[in-house]
Structure formats: structure tokens, C-alpha cells
Amino acid sequence: MVGQQTFITRQERPVEAVLVGSGNRSHPLEKVESNYLYMLRDKNTRTQTFGGDVAAPAVLTPTDLKDISDLPFEGLESGSQAFVNEEVDFSAYDGWMYKLAATEKSLAKPAILFGVAYFTSFKPSPENNVDECQLKGGDGLLYAFNLHYGTSVYDVGITLELGNKVPPSPTWIVEDEFYCLNCGTQDPTDPDSEDHGKLIELIAVDENDPTKTTTPGFRTIQNYIFRQEDNN
Secondary structure (H helix, E strand, C coil): CECCECCCCCCCCCCEEEEEECCCCCCCCCCCCCCEEEEEEECCCCCCCCECCECCCCCCCHHHCEECCCCCCCCCCCCCHHHHHHHHHHCCCCEEEEECCCCCECCCCCEEECCEEEEEEEEECCCCECCCCECCCEEEEEEEEECCCCCCCECCECEEEEECCCCCCCCEEECCCEEEHHHECCCCCCCCECCCECCCECCEECCCCCCCEECCCCCCCCCCCCCCCCCC
């Protein structure tokens, strides 16, 4: 603050994004625990050894993560005062967490591609009755978040229904375009249905403006390896 005026600036800092989804894979029909999807920002990206004079980083706890269950950035225009206020609040945290619905759990490894965080989840059917050997399965979902802001990147919102199954981890394939194979049917000619779900076309977050999306793709980068020699 200068005088009575507050100035807000941006600072770029490299981080490693770590995705975690909670859920008891050994008991997919469990209905007691509350589960979350997490994005942790590890700011210690430089290779080093901790101990002695170099203290190990503090352990992250849920209080260090912003709860985005109500999608605070959703619908806000980039650059607006409301958006900036959310960014200022978000800067005090080391990542975000999203609360899953009651009985819902994440049972497969999440993935990051083109700035989008992908999770799958499973919600057991209320008609399941293990004591009476009645198994009705449940609902599989794919979650897709803007990695940084935790907002939706697809027109359908943050979730896509995958049908009655425990979804595996997303697998990426490249044909004429990029597709998420395990996000639905393996055959793009199959009709959309409760059993097949959808073979979604991937979207990328714009690396120059994480509030925008773009078409994903690869680019060629020339890497140089050199050694400096002292001939003196």
C-alpha cells in the first residue's frame, strides 16, 4: 500500500503441480468417508538435499489449500475486480481442493495434459446391498479443471458422465487430433450412451493466459547442451 492506495502486482514463480484424489479403492462401495480432489503446488522445484542447515519444507495440510467446491472463479471475467480479488485470496494458498459428493470417491490416478487437470471418480448406486448380494454398480465421472484456477474448460462443465463403471485413469491418443481414450468409448463411431460415454476432444489452457483455452498441439524446441572450459 502506498499512501491510501493499494497496488497489486503479479510475480511468476515455477511450481510443480501434484494431483491427488482420495478414496478407498479396496472398498469402492464405502459410504462414510468424505473425499476430495487435490491440486498441490510444490514451490521447491530446485533439486536439493534437505537436512542440517537446510530445513525441510513444511508439510501441506488441508488448511493450506483453497476450497474451490463452489467454483469461485467460475463465470468471472478475467481482469475484472471480482476476478482479481479472488486471485489475491488464492495467492495465500498452496493449491486447491474440491469436495466430492457424498459416497463419491476417486479410485484412479489423475492426469495433467495441456494445463488441464483430469480426475475420474465413482459414486456407488444406493441400490447396492452387499448383505443381500445385490450389486448395481454406480456412476463413473470424469472431472476436468483448469489446473491453476480450478474452473471448467469444457462447455459441459467440470464433469462428464462415463456410465455405470469404475473409470480407469485417462489415456491419451493422437490421431488427426488429441483424444482422451478412457474418458468414454474406445470407438469414436459408437453413439453416445450411458454405457459408452464420450470420446472427448481435448482442450488446452493457453500457456500465455491461463484464463483462456486453445487447441492443443506440440511444438519443436531446440535444446543446447554445452560445457564451459577455462583454458587459462
